[in-house]
Amino acid sequence: MSVEPLSPATLVTRLRAAGCVFAEDEAELLLATARHPAELAAMVERRVSGLPLEHVLGWAEFHGLRVAVDPGVFVPRRRTEFLVRQALAAADASRPVVVVDLCCGSGALGAALATALPLAELHAADIEPAAVRCARRNVAPLGGRVHEGDLFAPLPRRLRGRIDILTANVPYVPSDEVGLLPPEARDHEPLVALDGGSDGLDIMRRVALAAPGWLAPGGTLLVETSERQAPDALTAMSAGGLHARLVTSEELYANVVTGVREPS
Template structure:
């Protein structure tokens, strides 16, 4: 079988609504091991599957992070969360990545800091398998379960930096998300409840039990939700600050025990 013509691949991707059709065509061509596989990949992309699930990885904070089908794809805006967490984590720090998905945040923090003791948790079996593969080279331990529930009790009061990119899309807005996310990423990674902050409240409420004195909790949210999130942190006994990056755009609430 002849190799699909690049111009035709670009045309098909653009017709399917892919904004960066040329870049995607190059990525698919590089990932494919045969003309037949490239044709199949293009067909899957045109049908609406996320590019990252097709090629099997995402470029996040300059790292190639494995992302399996059915696993939340880390977004570029979450780089703010990574940068702020890394700035607070000294070498040797114990870092916990809750609702870790692929483990991308913990992986990127470890890459920036250079030496951390890394733990991660997710409730989705596909995410746990993916995160274990990504974090195994660092000795990271990944637990399956709901937020803090599966963590060993020996970690009580031992976490220096707790990061969590929990869902913060209000339930009624999930149907407005792009089909790539809505149809191919787990709902539990997208739906944050009535006001989008249900899971954030649970994470904040339990954080003091796991953080060292002076430890930090960092949570991504939207700018519109930040004021409510600050109140949640206050009620949880965490001194909050809000940081933003207009270029990404991104908003992170940081709480100090």
């Protein structure tokens, strides 16, 4: 049975009625992605039911890349592009570097870094099997490897003391605030990618304490946090023995704490 094509105006109206703030932009993306009217109709139904746009499209735009994002996988946020920029500023693109992306989700950070650092040896890791499968789709074509497990545990032992750039976009929402997140995140993204414990910094502290044993001399750990959590995140980074500092972007409302292992 044929499906009547949705006009752009009708599509915008439906999306706006469902609460989509950027209905015009979303309509344009849906129209450009759907291969035929039936697929468009199905995509619209999934979107108005509350599924994140990126899960409906099957991809997200991140740092100039189109990153595959499967259902049930954390959607990379545009503010995290600021973390990528800070990581690139800390990297020496003229020589081979070891890059590790922990809590990698879709692998968006690793893919962005590998694209900008063609001499990089890239590793990524996540505890969620769905995220690992998705990340492999994004990272493997760039020569990277994705490992399944908790933080550093699945990484090859040979990387100890050799990591130049370590990104960890850890979950940092306090447990009692997860229920306040927008339904798109709360209902469709894995809890393990959102819940950061009582004050939101449980995972970040674990990473900061273990990082010095994995970083190369002069290597940098970068994590994203909230403005409210930044002072405690700096303290946690320093407690791990790293030289910590905070960099912010008012434009993206992004806060990144960096920690450098002092050169020996």
